[in-house]
Amino acid sequence: MTRTLGVLISGRGSNLQAIINAVGDGRLRARIAVVISNRAGAQGLQRAEAAGIEAICMPHRDYPSREDYDRALVSQLRARRVDLVCLAGFMRLLSPIFVDAFPNAILNIHPSLLPSFPGIEPQRQALEHGVKVSGVTVHIVDCNLDAGPIVVQRAVEVRDDDCVDTLAARILAVEHQAYPEAIRLLTERRWRVEGRRVLVEEPNTGPGRQTE
Numbered sequence: 188m189t190r191t192l193g194v195l196i197s198g199r200g201s202n203l204q205a206i207i208n209a210v211g212d213g214r215l216r217a218r219i220a221v222v223i224s225n226r227a228g229a230q231g232l233q234r235a236e237a238a239g240i241e242a243i244c245m246p247h248r249d250y251p252s253r254e255d256y257d258r259a260l261v262s263q264l265r266a267r268r269v270d271l272v273c274l275a276g277f278m279r280l281l282s283p284i285f286v287d288a289f290p291n292a293i294l295n296i297h298p299s300l301l302p303s304f305p306g307i308e309p310q311r312q313a314l315e316h317g318v319k320v321s322g323v324t325v326h327i328v329d330c331n332l333d334a335g336p337i338v339v340q341r342a343v344e345v346r347d348d349d350c351v352d353t354l355a356a357r358i359l360a361v362e363h364q365a366y367p368e369a370i371r372l373l374t375e376r377r378w379r380v381e382g383r384r385v386l387v388e389e390p391n392t393g394p395g396r397q398t399e
């Protein structure tokens with residue numbers, strides 16, 4: 188079954204582009220129904236339009252509260268029958284109204300090996316902490332920041348001569364592989380969440396759906 192994706196962004200949209208490319212070249216059996224940005228002028232909106240995908244700007248400041256904004260987002264996504272939401276550099280905390288509307292069906296990508304370095308500037312946090320390995324995490328979103336069950340992680344070496352920009356660039360290249368891979372796992376394989384663990388069954392056991 189082809190899943191219907193909605194991608195939420197705030198800026199550059201390079202992870203969005205990686206997902207668009209993976210759908211375009213058949214690595215992902217999915218359709219991107221809509222891209223929504225909370226920031227006007229986000230480069231990702233242009234990427235969506237260039238790919239012929241509906242692109243909407245919904246500035247959060249137009250809504251009186253976080254909950255009102257999240258309700259509006261949910262209704263836009265539902266109107267397009269989105270069944271998997273991908274956060275791709277979406278710089279907003281989500282309220283339970285949003286998280287509960289898509290149970291186990293919201294993904295986020297974070298440029299560190301969670302639970303290390305959640306929150307902002309994880310590449311800087313990694314350098315300042317002196318870790319030798321950082322990386323990428325794609326996880327299911329729950330109500331806590333950068334905290335839900337982990338779907339895919341990839342390690343990236345931290346080099347002695349790295350600065351924030353060089354480390355971020357090497358991590359970003361790995362993000363672009365890891366996000367489509369995680370979406371592919373959740374859309375094409377059978378899987379379940381047990382506690383904090385996402386357990387994926389071996390291939391050839393049927394089309395991808397969450398098992399209960």
Ligand code: GRF
Pocket residue numbers: 196198199200201202203275276277296297298359362
């Ligand atoms: C990425 O590093 C992503 O992991 C983080 O925000 C950044 C977004 O970059 N959540 P882009 O907009 O996908 O280029």
